[in-house]
Amino acid sequence: MGNLLNIGGLRLEAGSRARPNVILKGLDLELERGEVLGLVGESGAGKSSAGLAAMGYVRDGVRFAGGSVEFDGAELIGMGRGQLRRLHGKRIAYVAQSAAASFNPAKTLIDQYTEAPRLHGVSGRAAAEQDAVALYRQMQLPNPEEIGFRYPHQVSGGQLQRAMTAMAMACRPDLIIFDEPTTALDVTTQIEVLGAIRDIVEQYDTAAIYITHDLAVVSQMADRICVMKDGEAVETAPTKTMLDAPQEEYTRSLWAVRSFRRPDAEAGEAPALIRCEGVSAAYGPMTVLDNLNFTFPRGQTTAVVGESGSGKSTLARVIAGLLPPASGQFFWDDAPLEPRLAKRDPETLRNIQMIYQSADTSLNPRHNIREILTRPVRKFTGRKGQELRARVEELMDLVDLDRAFLDRKPSELSGGQKQRVGIARALAAEPEFIICDEVTSALDQLVAEGILRLLVRLQTELDLTFMFITHDLATVEAIAHKVIVLKNGQIVEQGGRDEIFCDPKQAYTKRLLTSVPQMDPEWLTEARARERALREAQ
Amino acid sequence: MKSLLKSAPPSAIFGMVVLAIVAFTGIFAPIVAPYGETQVVGDAYLPWSAAHPLGTDNLGRDMLSRMVFGARNTVGLALLTTAISFSVGSTLGMLAALKGGWLDEVLSRLVDVLMAVPPLILALMLLAIVGPSIPNMVGVIAVIYVAPVYRLSRAAAMNVVGLDFVEAARLRGERTPWLLRREILPNIWSTLIAEFGVRFCFVFLFIAALSFLGIGIQPPTADWGSMVKENATLISFGDITPLIPAAAIALLTVAINLIVDWMLHRASGLKS
Amino acid sequence: MSRLQKLVIGRVSLGILTLFVVSALMFVGIELLPGDLAQQILGQSATESTLAAFRAELGLDQPAHLRYLDWLGGVLRGDFGTSLASGREVSELLGPRLANTMFLATYAAVIAAPLAVILGLLAALWRNTLFDRGVNLTALSAISMPEFFVGYVLILFLSIKAGVFPTLARIDSATGLWDALYRSFLPALTLILVVVAHMMRMTRAAIINVLASPYIEMARLKGVPRWRIIVQHALPNALAPIVNVVALNLAYLVVGVVVVEVVFSYPGLGQLLVDAVSSRDFPVVQAVGLFFAAVYITLNVLADIISIMSNPRLRHGR
Amino acid sequence: QAQPKKGGTLRVGFTQGSTSDSLDPATFNNDFMFASGYAVFNTLTEIAPDGTAQPDLAESFEASSDAATWTFRLRDNAQFSDGKTATANDVIASIRHHMGPESKSGIKPLLEQITDIRADGDKVVIFELAAGNADFPFIFNDYHLGIRQDTGDGTIDPNSRIGTGGYVIDVFEPGVRVELTRRDDYWKEGRAHFDKVVILKVGDPAARMNALMTGEVDLIDRPDLKTINLLGRAPNVKIHTQDGTLHYIMPMQTNTAPFDDMNVRMALKYGINREDMIEKVLRGYGTVGNDQPISRSMPYYNDDLEQITYDPERAKYHLKQAGLESLDVTLSTSDAAFSGAVDASVLFAESARPAGLNIDVKREPDDGYWSNVWLQKPFCCSYWGGRPTPDLMFSTGYAADAEWNETKWDNERFNELLLQARPELDQTRRAEMYGEMQKIVKEQGGALIPAFGQYVSAMSESVQMPEEVSEMWDLDSQRFIERWWMA
Ligand code: HEM
């Protein structure tokens, strides 16, 4: 019996036939029955395209331009639409990155579950529903009998992701493609989903392709790992080998990212640049921040961590003056800080700058980079003419961007480059204080590391004070002097980095810390055991 | 821009060519037209000939010249009207989206009310109040169409005002005009342009309908809508004279819509 | 009270409020019209004193706001007053015309709405095929033609040349249903041509917009056939924009048909309103205007409610 | 010419008709009601094709020698549709309905000359006039004055459908249609031939013409002149034209500069190309006007007057006489004045230019044209229709004290003649006087009357009419229902 899946010399193209944009440049992959293959690589490497191609499917605008995809002995490329349809959902299933977007919002979960079995004639509706409940239970979804009758929006992201995995199992396929199924989840939920997926794949001995850009995650799930770059496989090896002895330069650099630490991590005593006394904030009647007290020491990086919705961004908005606090007061250098943006003097406006998580939405797509940088320089520093131009170019140098990019639009830059523009724009004001809201979480790790290094460098060069919002504890560990842990709008714990990381006082902080995936393949098993123990203890 | 044109499908290119021809004849009407707009050049209803390629009309005016001046009047007025309703409607719409609160509430309710009165009836009443001169007609139709434009631009701007770059501009202390003009407008431009095309056609047909009811553009001004109307009874006899201005109207609206289609397609393509 | 009920009640009360404002607005509009009814009826030769006496008889000497309140009070009791020009009950005047207008609108709507949605779905299903392009271009051309022109051309081919349908759409209370359907076929067809195009294009656009969603890709990867994807997965999610456009067009069938009424001499409300405006017959203008606004608002509120109902997020809270 | 024949249904498509129409004769103001009114109600007199007033419901009428007392004798056999016979009281009530301070009727001003009406027995009505008026019987042809029943207290029920006419109303939907059925017991011999008549309001000219071509109606008024030749070619369709009293006028106010100079007026009169206007605006359906308002079809028409023609040189000459090289005047116009007025003005301006007359055509709003422009602006457009006698025409539009004296005309000789001619019962003397008045108006007046319009209608071949028809108004002066028949 041959391999379940054989991909040979697969070439995918998009765009015009004359000048095609090559997405996959002759990819070779094989997969045995019951085997889990991890596909890793930076964004745009072609992972999703490869995963979909394994189903004989390409997205609109993309086409097969060579090679073969053989599933259980049958060639998928060029197969008739009807035949392919009989494979899809029945023998090969797909689990998408964002379950929230991939469930039809207008239909209940169980309706969507039963669709494939009924269409493929695997089972009737009643039988399929029973099966669904069983799988939901196995996936440890709460209220398995009832949850299926909810609409997608009534179910949390982690639960949806599990429901989608269950849906993929509905016809007991031979192969499932998981396309980054946990990337959109926060660390604590991620553990549950990863565990559920691993259990189910093991139980039904289903083969799987597991796509992710998180090395720690893939090392938990895969038997074998394939590292991709620019549409090609760089290196393929069994997980253990790959982790311990990566062969290729590129693979090694991926591994190395995880070890970045800022050199001057010791938090010396520093005077407070911003002091916060008893600040509360609310959107309408809903209190989001509740009586916060803290300081941001001058010239240091203070990380604010916490799960999604804990109020991190809201805190940033309050400091920036976009949302005046309901009560309490900020002090800038011990002088009261005007709460309302409209009333702030230009000096204050200049001194507090912000960098956003998503470079896509924070740069006006209709302006070119020069316009984006020129405006704040002129507005805040009053430079004109030659001087202005020189300063804009200097800013580009400062963030290591080629001056040639000045005439491009944001859409013509990569994610990392756009984020650098965002940083340059903040620097243009020559501020003392910069709020960084999740500045690296949309970037892949190599690029993110570059940004972090840049921030650290700028901090030392320009004596900046950073408020660094993130939910990624690895990043915190890498660059923070001080850490504030938020939960439900309250400060759970705050202190120096080492204090928090080595000796967390609060259970919540501990749980956050242990949920961060580690490269150790055994980590998931241990983490789940710890979780279970914790739950039983409660 | 060149690559933009290159990427256009044949249908859009056709649309642009038609638009360009109409624009050209409209702008240079006095040069292009063989005779004056109201000049009587011969007997009524002369057949097509070298001197009068489309014959003459009921008063013995040159049909081709009337068509050319009609392009200028009809298209010019529709353009002017649409432009006014767009500048007012989109400014208010963006402002409402940006400011929110009572301003948004008041404007939106006002627009609801305006939209609840059938446009043709509203036009009839308003024109009866202010009299059917051309400036009045432009004003009245512009007012009527402010409402839908407001709704559209408000909806489009709503998607933009929440984005970080607008917040970034606010943090910089930018004033409202800058936010509207530099941050929001460029991002809803394509939506507005597409709607502009659709609205333009609508205004165009609306003026034609008004002319049909006798309160639109008034003679002796040449305009395609009333030229169709003037000759409408000929249709029943299978005469093609009324087809000429009607075909011109249809051709222009189809042309514009082909361009709009393409732009919508591009806009949606860029989104995904 | 559930969230849904609140939303619906909110929409309905806003609609009613709008209706009041519209009636006040129309009243002000009529006040501003130059010339008055008394002058209109009595003609140029009337002396000032006859005019004054006649105005008093019609109640036109009362201050405007009192007349409005008076009228409003009447309307709330279901009394629309009497036509100033002919002295007949407004409701009696309106009745047959209202029936005619609603008949024509329903006639056109019953054909146009399903046809448009089906054509839109097919065009979306077979998008970029010859069918799609053909339907699209036909629709565009239909949109681009002035209504009266469409009407005349239909008359030329179907009445004068083929002699199949009458050119005058004469119906009254004595006309039987089949006969009425036959006689008003041409105006209905004209309206259908005018509205189908828009609804169909919107349906297609809305469906195609939804087709870009990840859940559609998911459905395809589950092996769901294409027509089923369109009908089962795309349509429910595209319902809100489609319903809104359909509502807008249905409203148009009731309130926007003056031109078609003129072309086919169809005795509908539009002509009545135009007549009433030109004779400054304020109770009639108010009544018809109010009815039109009510149709528009009701259809829009209905569309909103259907959109809300079709959206499980609003139908079922978390 | 075939003999009239009974039977058939006549379906008519009419331009006019409005939702605000009612059966109250005081409110009649459009063709739809005129025609329906004449079919259902008789008037005391009717105007015959030769332009004279003939007895109708009246059997005879005669004047005292000073023409100030008129005696009308009613027919014995005229019955209302409810069986009652028409009496003098019915006539008095019907006429009084339009008189008195409460009346809103359009005929009221003409009835003001009546100082007393009284009955002499059941069948005789006597009118006393404030001054002699030889044309008095003409008044009773008016559509307002259809005779209704006295309700017993000297008034009529304005909405009553009971008349002495040849038809009864089956259906009356204002602004939509009226359906009439012939009375078998109609008293008049040789009239009322159609079994049924349906009048539909079909406002759109194209719709009217289409309906005629497809045979949905048998008769339409006011077909579109642009396409009437094509319509005439359609099988089974014929065009009917009749001269009329309808005329188009561009009044110049003779008391306002520059129109107070007779040479300026003459220059303008020579500067208009009348044939061209008839050709292009009236599509040939008209006759040239001679700057005086009495038409060929009216009694006392003066056909000795020389026809004025387009002559730019003469115009220039008159301009020079006025001491001018060129003249700039503004002509206020609107299609509200008459349909085609704007076109006519544009043509006028074109034809006047070579004579050094620069006419600025100013479009005025349609709405309010009659209150804001007409009688206000010194040079504008207007029209007159249907006045049966020169006296009525001159006294409403040209008498110095007339409210509608458009040209602000005040000529001593003219005023004198007007008063003298009115009570004159000697026909030769009258003809002389009216002839002279026409000459004065033509040669000195401010009325620029380029054209008389013809009444045009179209009908199926089967609709028949007498050889001579009355030409005061359209369609046999709107009495076609009773006078015409189906082949
Ligand atoms: C993605 C595409 C489209 C969307 C989402 C859309 C949406 C809408 C909506 C919501 C309305 C009603 C709102 C208002 O007028 O305030 C509207 C009106 C209208 N649309 Fe579209 N439309 C689209 C494409 C088109 C196209 C391609 C055409 C033209 C051929 C068109 C022609 C019109 C017209 C004429 C109206 C005006 C109706 C009126 O004001 O009574 N639309 N559109």
Ligand SMILES: Nc1ncnc2c1ncn2[C@@H]1O[C@H](COP(=O)(O)OP(=O)(O)OP(=O)(O)O)[C@@H](O)[C@H]1O
């Ligand atoms: N439908 C498409 N049309 C054209 N190009 C596409 C299309 N889908 C993907 N691409 C291009 O193909 C390349 C690979 O895309 P793919 O989605 O496979 O990357 P990925 O490795 O999954 O990245 P990510 O981690 O961001 O999901 C990218 O450069 C992308 O821009």
Ligand SMILES: Nc1ncnc2c1ncn2[C@@H]1O[C@H](COP(=O)(O)OP(=O)(O)OP(=O)(O)O)[C@@H](O)[C@H]1O
């Ligand atoms: N404009 C707003 N109006 C009302 N509620 C809001 C608004 N913005 C945020 N919230 C709510 O306030 C709470 C805190 O939101 P915030 O954006 O500060 O969270 P966060 O910690 O930044 O989360 P994330 O990691 O997802 O960005 C959330 O419950 C959110 O739903």
Ligand SMILES: [Mg+2]
């Ligand atoms: Mg991907």
Ligand SMILES: [Mg+2]
């Ligand atoms: Mg946040």
